[in-house]
Amino acid sequence: MSAAATSSDTQGLSELIQSRSVIVCLGPGGVGKTTTAAAIAIAGAKLGLRVAVLTVDPARRLAEAMGLTPAKSPSNLEMKTEPHSDGGRGLGKAAGLDNEPRLIDGPWDGELWGVMLDVRATFDGLISEYAESDKQRDAILNNRLYQNLTTTLTGTNEYMAAERLRALHADDRFDLVILDTPPAHHAIDLLDSPGRLSRFVDHRVYRTVLSPKPGVFRAVTSAANMVVRAIGQVVGNTLLADAIAFFNDFQGMDQGFRDRAAEIDDILHSDETAYVLISSPRYQPLQASRWITGQLAERGRSVAAVVFNRMTPVFWPVDDGARWEGSADPLEQNLAELIRLRRAEEELVESALGDLFPDNKTAQKGRLRQILIEEKSTPVNDLGALADLSKSFL
Amino acid sequence: MNAADFLNAADFFAASRVLIVAGKGGVGKTTVGATLGIAAASVGLRTQLIELDGHSSLGSPFGLTELPYEEVEIQPATHSLSGRLSGRRITPDNALVEYLRDHGLKRIGGRLVKTGAIDVVSTAAPGIHDLLALGKIRALEQSGESDLIIVDAPAAGHALTFLRSPAGLADAVGDGPIHEQAEQVLEMLGDDRRCQVMLVTLPEETPVSEAIETAYSLEDDVGLKLAPLVVNGILSPIDGLGSALSALRGRTKEAKALRAAARYRQARREGQVEERDRLSGELPLNQIGLTQLPTAHLDEADIHVLAAQFNQQISQLVVDDDADIGTKS
Incomplete structure (x- = not known):
């Protein structure tokens, strides 16, 4: 336990970091x-672990600090030159450097690796891995519906993040994988996404369309056919033809995808995986946090730790703030305002914690880790500042 | 150069009927949406707030949770609020079903939703949900029931996707009802007398960088007209804090606390000023600053304070005949 502890509830995350193999950051x-x-x-690297952190959409300065530059999407052309499938590890290779872990040097005993998610490359890699022939692979990679899928199907980013997480988890270069997820309501898709593509391609509508029996498409008896035609009416027949071609091309690959989805699901639901909620002491983010926690609970998962960033620093004991109130002196006025803000934040956090974790009251206090991080007067955007911040978790 | 005029808030809000509020997650977009609603209603416009899918909660400062699909009154017209403020939530599924119903495809709509085939529709034609939400907004604009429609757009990256959807679809779909809808929405988005976008950001590095990128994308790729930009969360200055700090002597607990607190505020304010300077250097848009009120949860009274700040600053913007309101003259 470190000196950075600011309240009795704060126990750091050392134990969590050392006992889990996956930490998912949500918020x-x-x-x-x-x-x-x-x-x-x-913090993990300082504890001697070999840690990979997978980030989805880092701000430029932070990406630079971590030795990551923004990903460029490799074209399908590049893909074709790569042999597919060597057990998942080929993904990064096929995807080019940006999807590959990079070692970040720093003053720690363990290792820190940064990985930036390249959604398209990851998905292309999966297709390459499961395609039964080059022809099948190319047909899918060049299909317009497939290309749309990577940018628009709800949860595709999350699915690919989960897939990348799986590959890193299976990689014996790493003891711990930390996943930074996209914001709020997409983060929950992470849990649902692996099954989503399977459901998508399993839909009975396509089964009908793809039925090998000739003439089925013309049969008016099937409700599914009505739906297919309805889609055509809404989006036009060109797009519909693309869709039909996609599902045709996808045949034979679905089992591979289903198996992979199950594997990812196992990791996300395993006790090796911890969920850390990150929030800030403001009404809107706390509302969103309530929602996230509820969604996790519905899926049988719970939050192991909560981090509240951007707390106004404590300059004076909050319960003794009244003595500065009402002063005309600018210094006292300033201090009074900051104390008032801090008190309001603590109240909001307290009430949110009560709602978020009703079981966590007194008796079990301490089971849930809470970490309050004070707002810095300068931005945290280099490795030194990050290393400094990591002390809060040890 | 023509004679300069001061803009007044009523003119600003009446300049276009649709105002889309966009910004990165966490910048207080929703707060700004609610603030604009009160600001516009207070100068006499019948104003409607629109939240889209996601976790927008425009109604929360007014004690309302999620807004319904049908318009509800948020604040009635009173002597201090001469226009009325209403709100609604447009969800993509609702908009699609309504669209299909209005186009004689009611039965199909039900089926698409029931069978989950709606996923195929939106994957085959990406952005169709967004287009239909925008189509609904356009229909409200055309109906003239409100003087101003304020839309809380999806967070930054998604806002671009959202606003690009009509152009993408107009190309992809070829013809038919969706194509027609896309063309109509494009017409609205491209006409600054009908629609403007107001970006919201914080005076911090990442939000500022993202605002700059989004602004150029919106203007260049989507052809949208940008209104003045809102910089939210500004720490207000405290008169005499600097000189009091230099004059402060002593090593008592009290003196140390006062000193640390004053330095904290000053350092953060300096950072904020730097970021606002960078923003105005890189983006030729007028800035409206809204202060960070010393509370963790804004209520109705706070929104009125921010609305007054907004209107006061809008009325200080100088526009000449040739310049846009958003662009600095």
Whole structure:
């Protein structure tokens, strides 16, 4: 336990970091999720672990600090030159450097690796891995519906993040994988996404369309056919033809995808995986946090630790703030305002914790880790500042 | 150069009927949406707030949770709020079903939703949900029931996707009802007398960088007109804090606390000023600053304070005849 502890509830995350192999960071947008994930990863490296942190959409300065540059999407052309499938590890290779872990040097005993998610490359890699022939692979990679799928099907980003997480988890270069997720309501898709593509391609509508029996498409008796035609009416027949071609091409690959989805699901539901909620002491992010926690609970998962970023620093004991109130002196006025803000934040956090974790009252206090991080007067955007921040988690 | 005029808030809000509020997650977009609603209603416009899918909660400062699909009154017209403020939530599924119903495809709509085939529709034609939400907004614009429609757009990256959807679809779909809808929405988005976008950001590095990128994308790729930009969360200055700090002597507990607190505020304010300077250097848009109120949960009274700040600053913007309101003259 470190001197950074600011309240009796704060126990750091050392135990969590050392006992789990996956930490998923969840939270609403704009609360410093990526920064926090990176700082937790550094804490892990300081504890001697070999840690990979997978980030989804880091701000440029932070990406630079971690030795990651923004990913460029490799074209399908590049893909074709790569042999597919060597047990998942080929993914990064096929995807080019940006999807590959990079070692980040720093003053720690363990290792810190940064990985930036390249959604398209990861998905292309999966297709390459499961395609039964080059022809099948190319047909899918060039299909317009497939290309749309990677950018628009709800949960595709999350699915690919989960897939990348699986590959890193299976990689014996790493003891711990930390996942920084996209904001709030997409983060929950992470849990649902692996099954989503399977459900998508399993839909009975396509079964009908893809039925090998000739003439089925013309049969008006099937409700599914009505739906297919309805889709055609809404989106036009060109797009419908693309869709039909996609599902045709996809045949034979679905079992592979289903198996992979099950594997990812196992990791996300395993006790090796911890969920850390990251939030800030403001009404809207706390509302979003309530929602996230509820969704996790519905899926049988719970939050192991909560990090509240951007707390106004404590300059004076909050319960003794009244003595500065009402002063005309600018210094006292300033202090009074900051104390008032801090008190309001603590109240909001307290009430949110009560709602978020009703079981966590007094008796079990201490089971849930809570970490309050004070707002810095300068931004955390280099490795030194991240290393400094990591002390809060040790 | 023509004679300069001061803009007044009523003119600003009446300049276009649709105002889309966009910004990165966590910048207080929803707060700004609610603030604009009160600001516009207070200068006499019948104003409607629209939240889209996600976790927007425009109604929360007014004690309302999720808004319904049908319009509800948020604040009635009173002597201090001469326009009325209403709100609604447009969800993509609702908009699609309504669209299909209005186009004689009611039975199909039900089926698409029931069978989950709606996923195929939106994957085959990406952005169709967004387009239909925008189509609904356009229909409200055309109906003239409100003087101003304020839309809380999806967070930054998604806002771009959202606003690009009509152009993408107009190309992809070829013809038919969706194509027609896309063309109509494009017409609205491209006409600054009908629609403007207001970006919201915080005076911090990442939000500022993202605002700059989003602004150029919106203007260049989507052809949208940008209104003045809102910089939210500004720490207000405390008169005399600097000189009091330099004059502060002593090593008592009290003196140390006062000193640390004053330095904290000053350092953060300096950072904020730097970021606002960078923003105005890189983006030729007027800035409206809204202060960070010393509370963790804004209520109705706070929103009125921010609305007054907004209207006061809008009325200080100088526009000449040739310049846009958003662009600095």
